[in-house]
Amino acid sequence: MDDGASRNDQQPASGAQASRSGKERRRWSRQPSSSQSDGPPPPPALTPLIFSTEELPPGEQFDAWQVLNAPLADLTLPDGVTVQEGFAARQVAWNLGGMLVVQQKAAAHSYHRSAAKLRSSLVDHWVIIFRREGKAWTEVGGRVAESQPGTVEIRSLGHAFRGRMLESQSLALYLPRDLFADSTAVLDANNNRILSRNLAGLLVSHVDSVEARLSEFSKDDLLGVVNATRDMILACVTSTEERAMVATKQGTVAPMERARRFIRSNLQTTAITPELLCRELGISRTHLYQLFEPSGGVVHYIQKQRLLAAHAALSDPSDRRLIAEIAESFGFASAADFSRAFSREFSYSPRQARSAPAPSRLMKEGTRDADGLPSFERWLRALGS
Numbered sequence: 343m344d345d346g347a348s349r350n351d352q353q354p355a356s357g358a359q360a361s362r363s364g365k366e367r368r369r370w371s372r373q374p375s376s377s378q379s380d381g382p383p384p385p386p387a388l389t390p391l392i393f394s395t396e397e398l399p400p401g402e403q404f405d406a407w408q409v410l411n412a413p414l415a416d417l418t419l420p421d422g423v424t425v426q427e428g429f430a431a432r433q434v435a436w437n438l439g440g441m442l443v444v445q446q447k448a449a450a451h452s453y454h455r456s457a458a459k460l461r462s463s464l465v466d467h468w469v470i471i472f473r474r475e476g477k478a479w480t481e482v483g484g485r486v487a488e489s490q491p492g493t494v495e496i497r498s499l500g501h502a503f504r505g506r507m508l509e510s511q512s513l514a515l516y517l518p519r520d521l522f523a524d525s526t527a528v529l530d531a532n533n534n535r536i537l538s539r540n541l542a543g544l545l546v547s548h549v550d551s552v553e554a555r556l557s558e559f560s561k562d563d564l565l566g567v568v569n570a571t572r573d574m575i576l577a578c579v580t581s582t583e584e585r586a587m588v589a590t591k592q593g594t595v596a597p598m599e600r601a602r603r604f605i606r607s608n609l610q611t612t613a614i615t616p617e618l619l620c621r622e623l624g625i626s627r628t629h630l631y632q633l634f635e636p637s638g639g640v641v642h643y644i645q646k647q648r649l650l651a652a653h654a655a656l657s658d659p660s661d662r663r664l665i666a667e668i669a670e671s672f673g674f675a676s677a678a679d680f681s682r683a684f685s686r687e688f689s690y691s692p693r694q695a696r697s698a699p700a701p702s703r704l705m706k707e708g709t710r711d712a713d714g715l716p717s718f719e720r721w722l723r724a725l726g727s
Contacts, residue, residue, distance in 0.1 A: 400428030466500035476510030
């Protein structure tokens with residue numbers, strides 16, 4: 343019985359059976375491969391923005407580097423080092439739409455993102471820094487984190503910080519805060535953290551792979567790259583215990599982040615009221631007031647965001663509007679009301695904010711947009727919008 347079955351199994355199929363199997367084989371063989379159906383590969387989507395101090399006179403190099411980094415921090419040279427000695431630095435930035443990848447090498451210096459810098463900037467992104475060479479020490483809220491080659495740093499541009507670095511080479515990812523809207527508490531709990539070796543290694547491997555393909559990515563690749571990087575960051579920074587802790591807070595965090603995004607998207611309207619926010623978020627007035635109590639109340643929070651946006655407009659040399667026009671665009675009933683509120687918040691007037699000295703214009707050809715605004719700064723401002 344078994345031998346007969348074996349012989350039958352070995353005999354070729356005939357008749358309808360052979361016809362069916364032949365059709366089956368032909369059907370699968372006619373399926374085009376992805377390379378055949380897609381045609382030629384799509385063109386690369388990214389063009390890097392390159393800045394270097396090498397072609398500038400030594401006495402102008404540090405000033406130029408300061409201007410490039412002005413949206414992020416104020417820079418100073420180490421004690422005993424003068425501007426005339428020169429400052430070797432180079433930056434290559436890639437804009438993936440929802441993420442900036444910045445390759446950087448610079449001589450030793452100190453950096454400070456002050457409370458005044460926060461007031462004059464709406465940039466509150468997260469920065470993930472991969473140190474390749476050198477060391478850095480950064481202080482946030484009295485806690486100092488030391489990074490060295492092979493480590494990964496997590497830092498928020500929404501908080502003040504200061505630090506210093508030796509001659510270093512690094513890669514930094516700039517990611518908009520809204521990209522982590524459903525996980526805000528996770529990153530907030532890890533601000534100014536240095537990832538452990540094992541976790542850092544996983545993230546470094548992923549980012550190395552992304553970096554190696556920056557010149558090859560097509561437009562259709564970019565969203566997937568950004569989302570995969572986001573997921574990898576969250577996986578590496580969050581332990582099981584932290585996930586459980588964050589999960590208990592998420593019911594509060596999610597409405598707060600939604601409220602924050604709604605307010606930021608509607609700063610130039612006069613219709614943001616507690617009632618509107620309650621309808622938008624689907625929560626009660628009591629819950630809304632509880633959310634904003636740590637921020638001084640919902641009305642105070644809305645006005646502060648309007649004032650911060652107005653301050654950024656006044657500090658923008660490309661914004662030629664009158665102060666009264668800027669005040670009206672951000673929902674203030676009169677220039678006088680705006681001036682009083684602005685002076686209370688910042689301790690100086692809108693006119694003083696506008697007349698503050700502009701930074702040095704020592705920028706290499708090709709690093710500015712047509713309106714004179716540095717392209718890297720434009721990328722930072724527009725990131726995630």
